[in-house]
Amino acid sequence: xxxxHTCGELRIENAGNEVTLAGWVQRVRDxxxxxxxxxxxxxxxxxxxxxxxTDKAVAVAIVELGREFxxxxxxxxxxxxxxxxxxxxxxxxxxxxxxxxxxxxxLPPFTIQDDTDGGDDLRMKYRYLDLRRDAVRENLVLRxxxxxxxxxxxxxxxxxxxxxxxxxxxxxxxxxxFIVPSRMNEGQFYxxxxxxQTFKQLLMIAGFDRYYQIVKCFRDEDLRADxxxxxxxxxxxxxxxxxxxxxxxxxxxxxxxxxxxLNVEVDEFPWMPxxxxxxxxxxDKPDTRFEMxxxxxxxxxxxxxxxxxxSAEYIGAICAKGCxxxxxxxxxxxxxxxxxxxxxxxxxxYVKCNExxxxxxxxxxxxxxxxxxxxxxxxxxxxxxxxxVMSGDKKHMLDALGELxxxxxxxxxxxDKNVFKPLWVVDFPLLEWDEESKRFYAMHHPFTSPKxxxxxxxxxxxxxxxxxxxxxxxxxxxxxGGSVRIFDSELQSKMFSLLGFTKEEAEAQFxxxxxxFKFGAxxxxxxxxGFDRLVSLFAGLDTIRDVIAFPxxxxxxDVMIDSPSAVAEAQLDELNLKLNLKEKK
RNA sequence: GGUGGCGUAGUUCAGUUGGUUAGAAUAUCGGCCUGUCACGCCGAGGGUCGCGAGUUCGAGUCUCGUCGUCACCGCCA
Numbered sequence: 001x002x003x004x005h006t007c008g009e010l011r012i013e014n015a016g017n018e019v020t021l022a023g024w025v026q027r028v029r030d031x032x033x034x035x036x037x038x039x040x041x042x043x044x045x046x047x048x049x050x051x052x053x054t055d056k057a058v059a060v061a062i063v064e065l066g067r068e069f070x071x072x073x074x075x076x077x078x079x080x081x082x083x084x085x086x087x088x089x090x091x092x093x094x095x096x097x098x099x100x101x102x103x104x105x106x107l108p109p110f111t112i113q114d115d116t117d118g119g120d121d122l123r124m125k126y127r128y129l130d131l132r133r134d135a136v137r138e139n140l141v142l143r144x145x146x147x148x149x150x151x152x153x154x155x156x157x158x159x160x161x162x163x164x165x166x167x168x169x170x171x172x173x174x175x176x177x178f179i180v181p182s183r184m185n186e187g188q189f190y191x192x193x194x195x196x197q198t199f200k201q202l203l204m205i206a207g208f209d210r211y212y213q214i215v216k217c218f219r220d221e222d223l224r225a226d227x228x229x230x231x232x233x234x235x236x237x238x239x240x241x242x243x244x245x246x247x248x249x250x251x252x253x254x255x256x257x258x259x260x261x262l263n264v265e266v267d268e269f270p271w272m273p274x275x276x277x278x279x280x281x282x283x284d285k286p287d288t289r290f291e292m293x294x295x296x297x298x299x300x301x302x303x304x305x306x307x308x309x310x311s312a313e314y315i316g317a318i319c320a321k322g323c324x325x326x327x328x329x330x331x332x333x334x335x336x337x338x339x340x341x342x343x344x345x346x347x348x349x350y351v352k353c354n355e356x357x358x359x360x361x362x363x364x365x366x367x368x369x370x371x372x373x374x375x376x377x378x379x380x381x382x383x384x385x386x387x388x389v390m391s392g393d394k395k396h397m398l399d400a401l402g403e404l405x406x407x408x409x410x411x412x413x414x415x416d417k418n419v420f421k422p423l424w425v426v427d428f429p430l431l432e433w434d435e436e437s438k439r440f441y442a443m444h445h446p447f448t449s450p451k452x453x454x455x456x457x458x459x460x461x462x463x464x465x466x467x468x469x470x471x472x473x474x475x476x477x478x479x480x481g482g483s484v485r486i487f488d489s490e491l492q493s494k495m496f497s498l499l500g501f502t503k504e505e506a507e508a509q510f511x512x513x514x515x516x517f518k519f520g521a522x523x524x525x526x527x528x529x530g531f532d533r534l535v536s537l538f539a540g541l542d543t544i545r546d547v548i549a550f551p552x553x554x555x556x557x558d559v560m561i562d563s564p565s566a567v568a569e570a571q572l573d574e575l576n577l578k579l580n581l582k583e584k585k
Numbered sequence: 586g587g588u589g590g591c592g593u594a595g596u597u598c599a600g601u602u603g604g605u606u607a608g609a610a611u612a613u614c615g616g617c618c619u620g621u622c623a624c625g626c627c628g629a630g631g632g633u634c635g636c637g638a639g640u641u642c643g644a645g646u647c648u649c650g651u652c653g654u655c656a657c658c659g660c661c662a
Contacts, residue, residue, distance in 0.1 A: 032618040221661040
């Protein structure tokens with residue numbers, strides 16, 4: 001062994017011990033007649049000291065040390081004359097008797113310390129150096145603990161951890177697949193899984209009863225701060241269960257993770273229908289840390305000759321508590337904010353509810369004090385509050401009001417990272433109409449079961465059919481989702497035909513699954529959590545990159561290893577591939 | 586595919602209305618220093634202002650293009 005102790009464990013009780021440490025040089029403080037060296041490893045920092053009693057050879061060697069050298073230090077633990085209360089090893093130091101440079105280091109491009117001077121690009125390029133920093137490493141330690149908590153919990157509930165293939169088959173539904181050419185099967189391709197969906201259902205048919213896997217999934221779509229081309233799911237499936245059973249089980253899992261890793265107790269998870277989430281929060285992933293609900297005031301405000309409102313399909317409002325004092329500048333700022341192309345609202349109407357009980361609005365020309373009072377009653381606004389109103393087509397306005405609500409919540413400091421408000425959003429629509437291709441798409445995926453009471457609607461009004469599908473949402477982040485599955489091959493066929501598959505297409509794409517259903521399929525349901533998002537939420541971060549050891553950038557590139565990259569002509573030839581790159585304009 | 590921000594010393598940034606030799610902090614190197622722990626003090630070196638074109642007597646600064654990066658919309662469960 002290169003060491004007898006780590007750099008984080010020596011204490012005053014060890015005084016007098018002969019020890020050997022190994023680690024990285026954090027900093028050298030040369031005071032002339034004596035020199036201090038901070039030696040770092042993942043466990044902590046221990047101070048080494050050279051003074052007039054130290055062997056000359058050691059004193060000479062210490063001068064040559066630079067940042068991030070890897071050294072072995074041998075010496076005696078002793079009590080410090082001046083102690084450092086800020087670190088656990090601060091009462092002791094090592095009087096050096098021998099020092100060995102195990103590996104010298106070039107000067108790092110940024111400093112390895114908590115408040116590093118490195119920008120994002122540089123830290124990504126030298127990710128292995130960034131990972132030496134406590135702050136970054138701690139995120140990955142948290143991730144490891146959370147993965148352990150998942151396994152402990154699910155193992156205790158008789159789940160079987162099963163691996164499923166990574167080289168699978170491309171399917172047309174859902175996200176774009178990453179594809180992998182097959183050398184042995186000329187002209188054919190594997191796809192990397194967007195999720196192990198069909199395999200976990202087959203495991204249920206195989207009688208595994210309870211399955212889970214912490215598994216990499218792949219989607220070839222454009223990226224965001226919370227989206228990577230490869231990401232990790234906690235993937236689960238259960239047999240002989242209904243929606244309620246799944247939600248209880250995974251509420252238990254979530255609660256267990258909060259308790260084990262953050263020592264946080266969270267309230268029972270409320271169930272909110274999708275329709276309510278959309279109407280009151282303007283989102284299918286509501287942030288329930290604060291109220292400021294959206295109110296439909298369409299009927300209240302129409303008929304006063306204000307043409308903008310009278311011609312609108314929907315008029316909605318939110319009430320920002322205590323914001324009546326907003327200045328003209330602030331209100332203009334909000335107006336411009338909602339008029340940005342990303343939100344795309346035409347404008348913003350405000351009503352200030354003054355402390356003296358009067359109202360001041362941007363539409364005073366059309367509305368009396370009594371009219372505005374009615375608005376206030378409708379939105380629950382009291383003296384000192386600010387009502388913000390938008391009008392237009394309903395779907396768009398709910399979306400815009402939802403965004404404005406989040407922005408106001410942010411401005412008012414209502415989105416506290418240390419508060420966790422989980423909920424289940426349930427009763428999602430089964431299908432989603434796509435204007436462009438004039439067909440229905442599965443909102444969740446094609447194996448999702450409709451609610452039994454809505455099955456009749458599949459023939460008459462498919463868009464109205466609700467699914468036994470559910471999402472776990474925490475603090476406005478979609479953490480995961482799942483559904484009760486179809487286990488009847490007749491119903492599954494019907495679903496495929498609603499999605500516009502011909503019998504032949506369905507057979508070619510999912511024949512193996514439909515066939516399997518004919519050999520005795522148990523009722524089953526499942527769920528998958530986005531593990532990266534869950535870890536970043538627990539860590540209080542806005543990006544999942546910081547909880548992934550080696551993440552990719554905005555464009556799906558790994559700037560450290562520089563991938564993706566071109567391959568040799570011979571490799572392409574072996575795969576019978578020819579590039580056909582389009583000319584850039 | 587689209588919109589916007591950023592790109593200046595190893596690093597993080599400042600740089601006025603377009604005007605002399607592009608600055609600060611930090612890091613690095615050298616000197617001094619016996620209790621530092623963000624050590625301190627003195628000194629030094631360090632620049633293709635992302636790249637290319639244009640406007641101009643003159644461009645870090647203005648315009649266009651391009652590359653890189655980040656955020657968002659489209660896309661994605």
